[in-house]
Amino acid sequence: MRAPPPSLLPLLLATAFLSPSPSIATDKLDQTASIAGNQTLESAGGVFRLGFFVPPGSSDGRAYLGIWYASIPEKTVVWVANRRNPVVRPPGVLTLSSDGRLVILDGRNATVWSSDNAAGSGGVATRATAQLLDNGDLVVSHGGESQSGSTTGRTSVAWESFDYPTDTLLPGMKLGVDGRSGISRNITSWRSAADPSPGAYTFKLVSGGLPEFFLFRGLSKTYASGPWNGAELTGVPNLKSRDFIFTVLSNPDETYYTYYVSDPSVLSRFVLNGTTGQVQRFSWHRGGGGGGGWSGFWHFPLDPCDSYARCGAFGYCDVGQSPLCSCLPGFRPRSPQRWSLGDGSGGCVRTTNLSCGAGDGFWTVSRMKLPEATSATVHAGVTMDQCRKMCLGNCSCRAYAAADVSGGINRGCVIWAVDLIDMRQYPEVVQDVYIRLAQSEVDALTAAANRRSHVVVVIAAVAAISGVLLLGAFAFGCLCFWRNRAAPAGSRDNELPLRATKLKRPRDDQRFSEENKMSGEEDDLDLRVFDLAVILAATNNFAADSKIGQGKA
Structure with missing residues (x-):
């Protein structure tokens, strides 16, 4: 690795410290310049800044070259x-070497760090x-490479x-593996x-x-996104947003996850938090007066069922039930005692062994995160019947399932010849997975399932009939109520207990007319008339002992 000659270093340091401005008014660094x-450096649009920094809270003053939002x-380092x-040993100096590598030197002109040697051993990169x-990317470009010095x-x-x-x-960064360059991009x-x-x-x-x-903690898996099925990561079915575009690309050359923001002015970052052990997504919320703050968009692991393989082999987790772990259909807990105590890590075993032949069949589950598929085998161009x-x-x-369900069409096939682990159940349909069981199971x-469906049909029919009857009764009650409200006041006055009605005393029309003209008043006599049924009930069918008097002939 090459470094500037010792005679040049004091000049570089002097230039750095005598500069009247701490920021170079450019977004580029060439082989004749340095920063110290x-x-x-600041990107052309003023979004990101590159320079040396000392982390807040650091007690030893160690300096790092980093990129942060400008x-x-x-100050958020990315x-x-x-x-x-x-x-x-400060100060740190960043330069471009003769072979086009970024090099960090310390105060004693010792190389602390350098980027890969893209020009090859002994090569010379001109106009680097x-x-x-x-977008936050620091890019080293070469205008020409030559072993002899020609460009x-x-x-x-x-x-x-x-x-x-x-x-x-x-946004735009890749998380995955590039098979052509051999680069593995992790966070x-x-x-x-x-x-x-x-x-x-x-x-x-x-890969696989x-x-x-x-997500690993050391060598141990703590969380899995679920396999990519061409449409989504099956362990993150709610990873959808109008403002973000998420995708996974997989081909023979490379496999990676990336995302983009619909509005380029929105600042967003996907961060692995070492304190919480979570992957988190943040967006910058701009406040008044140039302020603002980072707001969380989502994070994983999200709940106890996101813990890797929580319910062991052939078990699945469901946050909507207690205990959280259950066995797949056709399986039972390996250790019922531990299972009853809420420890499902031992997983499940088959209720009936497979016959390895025509005596086996398949049971479909559709609301599940696909089992871990790194050891599964993918067969492209195979129909589901062939699978x-x-x-x-x-x-x-x-078990088996479609390898790609994008666009609602099944393409290819994935076969699990290993135990099914890291499954969880969701309220919505994710994808059909066909679990192999003994045909008797x-x-x-x-x-x-047929009995349950019959019970559901009966319950639905009874509920429908009851609903119709209740609706009819309610409608009849409303009709009676409004008819009574609409009746004239005089007609309601005649509604007396025991079905008795008022009867005005008959009068001679001529006499009444004359008296009415003289007095201007109406002198009615109210008489009550009772139904025969009322009279029979009151007199006990005209019993002799109910008689209160008798006339004489």
């Missing part, structure tokens, strides 16, 4: 170059530049910081808020079978 001390008041090798882009007219990207994430994934938490060196947690793609991303036959022809096959489950 508190000097920085347009917000809260990338660190020398997280494993801090500058302990490092540029900080508005070429081609400009190529020799190195970029996006290929080496630290704890943060920015690893800081050791602490004051120490950006690699911490305990790493989030990365594990269907694409799936895992079923392939599974029945393999005594080790435990399938028949028993089918009969039980």
Whole structure:
């Protein structure tokens, strides 16, 4: 690794400290310039800044070269170059070497860190530049490479910081593996808020079978995204937003996850938090007076069922029930005692063993996170019927499913010849998974499902009839009520107890007319008339002992 000659270093340091401004008014660095001390590069749009920093709370003054947001008041570092090798003898200096590598030197002119040697051993890179882009990527470009010193007219990207994430994934960055370059892009938490060196947690793609991303604490898996089925990560079915575009690309050359923001002015970051052990997504909320703050969009693990393989082999987790763990249909707890105590890690075993032949069948579950598929086998161009036959022809096959369901069409096939682990149940349909069982178990489950469906039909019919009757009774009551409300007042006055009615005394029309003209008043006599049924009840059918008097002939 080459470094500037010792005679040049004092000049570089003097330039850094005598500069009247701590920021270089450019987004580029070439082989004739450097940044040191508190000097920085700033992207053309003023979104990001590159420079040396000392983490807040650090007690030893160790310095790191990093990238942070320039347009917000809260200093948020998104990338660190020398997280494993801090500058302990300041000041730090960043230069471009003759072979086009970024190099960090300390106060004694010792190399602390350098980027990959893209020009090759002994090569010379002419017109090499490092540029900080508005998306947060630091890109090293070469204008020409030559072993003899001659130049070429081609400009190529020799190195970029996006290929080496630290704890943060920015929009457009990739999380995964590039098979052509051999680069594996992971994010690893800081050791602490004051120490950006690699911490305990790493989030990365594990190759094999269907694409799936895992959160590790050391060597132990703590969370899995669920396999990618062409439409979604089945362990994150709610990862949808109008403001964000999420995708997973998988082909023979590379497999990766990335995301984009619909509105480029929105600042967003995907961070692995070493304190909580979670992957978190934040967006910057702009406040008045140039202030604001980071607001959480989502985080994982989200609940107890997100814990990796919580319910063991052939078990599944459901946050809507207690206890959380249950066995898949056709299975029972391996340890009923531990299961009853809420420990489902031992998993489940089959109720009836497989016959490895025509005596086996399949039971479908559809609201499940797909089992871990890193050890599963994917068969492209195979129909679901062919996949079923392939599974029945393999005594080790435990289950199968479509490998790609994008657009609502099943494509290819994935077969599990290993125990099914890390499953959980969701309220909504995710994808059909066909669990292999003994045919007797399938028949028993089918009969039980039919009985349940008959009960549901009966309950629904009774509920419908009851609803109609109640509705009819309510309508009849309303009709009677409104008819009574609409009746004239005089007609309601005649409604007396025991069905008695008022009867006005008959009068001679002529006499009444004359009297009415004289007095101007109506002198009615109210008489009550009772129904025969009322009279019979009052006199006990005209019994002799109910008689109160008798007339004489």
